[in-house]
Amino acid sequence: GLSVSKDFDFFYFVQQWPGSYCDTQQKCCYPTTGKPAADFGVHGLWPNYNDGTYPSNCDSSSPFDQSKVSNLISTMQKDWPTLACPSGNGVTFWSHEWDKHGTCSEDVLDQHSYFSRALSLKNQTKLLQALTTAGIKPNGGSYSFSSIKSAIQSGVGYTPFIECNTDESGNSQLYQVYLCVDNSGSKLIECPAFPHAKCGSQIEFPSF
Numbered sequence: 663g664l665s666v667s668k669d670f671d672f673f674y675f676v677q678q679w680p681g682s683y684c685d686t687q688q689k690c691c692y693p694t695t696g697k698p699a700a701d702f703g704v705h706g707l708w709p710n711y712n713d714g715t716y717p718s719n720c721d722s723s724s725p726f727d728q729s730k731v732s733n734l735i736s737t738m739q740k741d742w743p744t745l746a747c748p749s750g751n752g753v754t755f756w757s758h759e760w761d762k763h764g765t766c767s768e769d770v771l772d773q774h775s776y777f778s779r780a781l782s783l784k785n786q787t788k789l790l791q792a793l794t795t796a797g798i799k800p801n802g803g804s805y806s807f808s809s810i811k812s813a814i815q816s817g818v819g820y821t822p823f824i825e826c827n828t829d830e831s832g833n834s835q836l837y838q839v840y841l842c843v844d845n846s847g848s849k850l851i852e853c854p855a856f857p858h859a860k861c862g863s864q865i866e867f868p869s870f
């Protein structure tokens with residue numbers, strides 16, 4: 663739109679490890695389309711400002727419209743699965759991401775472009791491959807925080823931000839990986855700002 667959406671400085675491209683979403687006190691529910699692959703899934707592509715703040719819910723006149731992404735749905739079910747309860751087919755999660763974040767970048771990425779850019783970023787970053795190449799496997803083992811960070815840095819070529827959560831026993835584990843994308847959505851960049859979150863010096867990589 664002409665003036666409905668706000669300017670922003672860059673995107674966080676956020677991927678989640680399903681084993682860590684599920685392996686907490688909150689639990690998870692597999693999507694109605696079946697248990698997702700043991701791979702990182704997209705959480706979202708989030709417009710952000712350099713000072714760490716971010717715009718949200720920028721255009722209520724542009725709701726998520728499944729018909730605009732009909733050719734992407736099967737790939738979204740695979741690469742952007744929902745794990746929240748109750749089980750869903752993904753539409754609630756994708757709608758939330760579009761309404762809260764996507765509407766704030768619609769001057770540069772319309773709805774179809776927003777979802778297809780996020781899916782291609784997932785393919786481009788190959789997080790699981792970066793980790794397993796460095797011997798870091800989702801087997802419930804514990805790995806040093808710095809080895810995880812440098813494995814992703816080496817594989818992807820950009821410094822990630824790692825967000826941890828805690829399993830049922832209170833152990834710190836690999837939950838989300840943030841990478842940054844320029845404000846046209848076209849290329850990965852070094853992050854201008856990092857979120858705040860604490861990880862242990864040793865973190866678990868649970869199976870899924």
Ligand code: 5GP
Pocket residue numbers: 674708709710714715716717762857
């Ligand atoms: P949480 O409080 O669980 O970290 O985040 C809740 C939600 O707030 C996220 O799912 C996301 O929508 C939004 N959010 C949290 N941190 C950031 C951030 O640094 N940048 C942006 N753009 N959104 C964020």
Ligand code: 5GP
Pocket residue numbers: 678683705706743744745746754755758759762
């Ligand atoms: P955020 O606001 O942090 O971008 O998105 C989180 C919202 O999406 C929450 O309302 C959460 O319940 C919902 N959601 C649905 N499926 C998932 C999922 O697989 N992972 C996460 N982190 N949130 C999900």
Ligand code: 5GP
Pocket residue numbers: 811822823824825826858859860861
């Ligand atoms: P530095 O800029 O020295 O690498 O890190 C400054 C602070 O941010 C330290 O407390 C460090 O532990 C934390 N930090 C650096 N990178 C990450 C990251 O990827 N994830 C989290 N959760 N904290 C980080």
